[in-house]
Amino acid sequence: MNSSFSMMSKLNVFLSPSKIILGNGAASQTGAEVKRLGGSRALIVTDKVVIKAGLTAGVEESLKAEKIDYDIFDKVEAEPKAKIADECVQVTRNGGYDIIIGIGGGSSLDIAKCASVVSTNGGKALDYAGTDMIPRRGLPKILVATTAGTGSEVTRTYIVTDEADSFKKPAHSDFILADVAIVDPALTVSMPPVVTADTGMDALVHAIEAFTSATATPFSDVLAREAIELIADNLLAAYAKPNNMEARFNMALGAMLAGLAFASGGLGIVHGLSNLMGIKYNMTHGRSNAVILPYVVEYNRIANVNKFAAAAEAMGADTEGLTDYEAAEELAPVLFRYLDDLQIPTKLSAYGISEKDIPGLVDGTMKVNRLFVPNPRLPNKEDVRGIFEQAL
Template sequence: MIQTQSFSINQPTKILFGADSVKQLSDLVAELGGSRVFLVADPGLKHAGIISHVSAILDTAKIPYTLYDKVTPEPGLKLADQGLKLAKKNKANCVVGVGGGSALDIAKAISILLTNDGKAEDYLGLGKIKLKGVPKIMIPTTAGTGAEVTFTAVFVNEKTNSKGGMNGDPLYPDAAILDPKLTLSLPSHVTAATGIDAFTHALEAFVSTQAHAISDMYALEAIDLISNNLRLAYANPANLEARSAMLLGSLLGGKALATAGVGLVHAMAYPLGGMFNTAHGLANAVLLPYVVEYNIIGCPDKYAAIAQIMGYETEGLPLREAAQLAVEAIHQLNADVGIPNSLGALNIPTDRIPEMARIALTVTRPVENNPRKPTEEDVIAVYEAAFNGSF
């Protein structure tokens, strides 16, 4: 395939990957010039002992920290503003985020709010952040959002009940620590939803109109890692090898999306999060096979390649048939890890579909990246298919 796409890449995040790599946190804080840490952590990690494990590393190194664990799924802007107040009061000069995408997004936002004036709402959109934030280190405990290597932080705007992202280079974390041991306690249903989210990042980046040689490299490797390991991690949460592969796949999916973007699945999942608080990963996972089915005619060769990576025999098949196998492969992956095959299972009322479709089309960048340009009627048809369980 000839690559004609122009691209520019700025992926400045230092990456530490491996079992027990979290032990290097204190050295990393010092290396980045931090001396007072603001620790943003998902409260769900308490019972797994992860917060105490991370804070003990700071304690041992005598690095003072303030714990902020008011993280919720699909966080509102006010969580970033409240955290900012506490971080300022404690004179934090380094932010560490521990958890899933919500914790990392709040941590990223607080880092830039500490150096830029104003409130979180002021920075929704692209390129509004002027100054680099205080050093920020991300420690993902799901595999996952890839938020540890992206320049985006997504929030629910409580005023409009819609989701919105801050986007800009200052949001790139200075460092990410990926320790697969921290993902061992993830419950299976979270492993499934976050794993398919990571898979969706890789898939949507691969078929994106912005895809290029380097994003393809990340995306294809991520598709391979995730599709071959998600079932193993779901079936046996203690499988460290599968957890490592998933965390690496999630990281590579994040690196792919950071440069090639995501597509219609993410645009259509946005209103589900904003209007009904549906978890991001789950919304994407349910929508994914229906969007792929709709998209197929936009780049059948790429979907055929995905089917092949996912273990389907495509040789000798007409291109369209080979591409169609990707839909089957994704339905099977979803079914194997307990993802419902219909939006009906998420308690979303069908009479809100037209409103959902309108909102999805306002998520402009993912819609533009999509390999097939959707009309409002198209988006309605895809939502309806995702309700009915078939096109």
């Protein structure tokens, strides 16, 4: 792959939290970080699965050690609705908290980010949907990831579902970035294999899409390529044996790097196509993305064969002696084999989706066309229909 950049006139921006702490036991640093940030009364934002798995223990101990008062808001659910976000904002305002600590997967971290900025800016979660709609900084926030998937701990986005039309609506702002992101692979060990697979595939989607995005930057390229390799080399091992700490460390690192990559470089249409699949057919975020990924890769391939060839190589495809065009063709087959190893069915019919559902999925995707901009190939309605039909 040619590693020079031709878009020299473009401004490239790198976005990240002010501080990232990575390592087994990193969650125990939370109390000291709260103190450093001047916090004295913290709200932990999380969900009941995280509480039940005991994943808040290290954070809570560290807060007690620093004599920091805290309460816990544990009502976050998967694909959180705006109502839950607004309730968390209200709790934050009424409780007089001066720092927010999110602990969990993407949903809990997104609601923590939302509580931080909406509590200081006024209004409700959906008021700030869009890009750079938040005028002022929020409460300081520390985000502790418990899955190796969404990368939410390092992105400048929160996403809530609008109950009025069932669409997920993102808010993007530099004020949403964490003051501290904590990536503690030890917290990911309790994930069952199916959750490891789904969240890990979400991270792989982020890495591949950021790498091949039309809005990729020199920063996102470096991070995304490394993320693809880390995930390709470690997800199967983490899936096969939950307490494989080396695989867990590398997956946590890979998912975080993928998050940093797409925060700067953008995504593609996988998240656009999967949006309604997740909501209407009860598939997890990671699963709906995983299933549609190889079909989108095959559709997008011709738009940037160099990048798709490099992605195939990073995924471990044997590209020796192949042209870039030929190597790019190897990416989708590698992904199908990978998904098969993770026991993720790659046909929509396996999830109760049939021919009659396609028009609704196509219309829903065309309405959420914000991801068409970074996607390497510009899709029209027939293209989107074709991708869904391939996946049936």
